[in-house]
Amino acid sequence: MSEPLRVLVIDDEEAMRESLAAWLRKEGYRVSVAADGADGLAQLSAGAFDLLLVDMKMPGMDGMTVLERTREVRPDIPVVMITAYGSIENAVTAMKKGARDYLLKPFDPEQMLLVIERIVGHQELVRENEALRERLRQSARDGVGDLVAGSEAMVDVLELIQDVAPTDAAVLITGETGTGKELVARAIHALSSCAYGPFVVINCGSQSETLLESALFGHERGAFTGAVSTQRGRLEMAHGGTLFLDEVGEIPSKMQTDLLRVLEDREFTRVGGVKPLQSDFRLICATHRDLPARVKSGAFRADFFYRINVLEVRLPPLRDREGDVELLAGYFVEQIARKLGKTIQGFTSEGLRLLCGYSWPGNVRELRNVLERAVVICRADQIGARELTFLASEEPDAMVPMTLREAENSHIRRALDAADWNITHAARALGIDRVTLSRKIKRHDLSRTK
């Protein structure tokens, strides 16, 4: 049950004050009373209230002064003015000075109820809003959860995220594959002023130039073969929110020019369209490429680079995050075990040694995948060497170059061995479906006895 509304009644007439307080108490509100403005303001500064009911005409400090002082110190608290000397001028003045509403006394019970219900409704909305914001902040923190950090390098990054999030500036997130660039982008979005807007992601490296253009700008019906209906592009979808261009280093040069124009004018047209469309969004880009080097070599437009790189967040690779492997591993295991309904109490000393000794070329993503697999196959209450056989094999001889086919063969065999040849578990650990794994087992002629 929610907390009762806390109301402060300020009225110099005892009969009015007490009868109003009694009536409000019947409504279940927690009511305090004050016989004059000074006492009222003193109570206001000493306690928490959700609503003030203030008589307009009082000896000494009048209601209008109480209203003004309240607005100065607690602008968030709604004030309803009560007057027996009702005139529209008084009411208008009070409303102009920030009163939420006014009542002419004696007032009709229905009128009183409506005014209070309206204010309570508004307060509840405000509270819900705050709760939503808190949930957003929490989810941002949870999002940052995968960026769990104890190392100095990562703590600096988290601080930088807090600093850049409230600005509208374009952010470029750089770092190796698997370092969590999208998570950082989501955290920046969630902490920004456009957190309530959409977070629109597009991977610029995964599609052809034509498809990328259509996905970004949208297209009109009949713009090209197969364009059977008009489609909105990501630029339109991101209006009021954040557009996240992942793998921005892969954007073709011509499209860099088109996007530069959009970023400067906030205006564009759909493919095959003539009508200019507006979209207001915050831009966040990410890349694992060395963009300054690509700018220098002419492979990336300098003007576009400077436009998207107003603020840079550089994510360190996991191998440079001292102490974070253990921290992240504990976090992931708890999260994954909870999801799978298993109880796992961390790692054996050998397991921890293997985790901390590995170089993690795939960074946090690789760590998470390894642990996902380890939790699945773990039969004990701690993850040990048995669940981390992949890591144990990172010996110098295992690093001898081999063909892709040999590497795949070896990797699949180890996954199957680790899963005790349970195809479902091995497929899950490898991040592929059972059918694909079965096909690969057949292609590599793998069997338990071999």
Added chain:
Amino acid sequence: MSVDPDTSPLAEVVPLGRVPPVACAVVAANLQAVLGLPTQVVAARQMPPRAHLRARDQYDAAPILSALRSEVESIRVRVGVTALDLCLPILTFVYGEALVGGRVAVISSARLAAWPHGTAVGTAAGTAAGTAEEPGLLYERLAKVALHETAHALGLTHCQDHGCLMAFSVGLEKLDSIHLVFCPACEHKLVVGR
């Protein structure tokens, strides 16, 4: 609710001024039947003179409640019944009023004898209860107000369940829409409070 006349506390119904005996009998019967309180109608009292607000020609419920509080310690709850129009200094009118947890309440029939949309059915404000063309409806409303205010006097506040007797009734239409029962949560509070 079961009634044990030997152990249950007593409720008193006090006619204030001229009130038809049947009105008090209805109130008493409902307090006993719904709240399980053995109830008796006692001798009529005069309305406290200071309750009369000359300028409004209405009766302030607060002084009436103060007067009803005398010697209330010996009983569980005391309910005053009047045919005169009640108000509070801050409100234009009330059907009834009670001190929350203060064991006294006062109710009025003055505004209960009108059709939901405002057409009088024969009882003007200030006229004795029981003269409405639809006395059954008047008494049902009176019983609802009596139970509502008595529950306030026993410590309950308004309820968010629209069908409960403790829902706030701002008009006769609303009063007519609620049932003569407390919701389980309010009934539980009443039982626990006994």
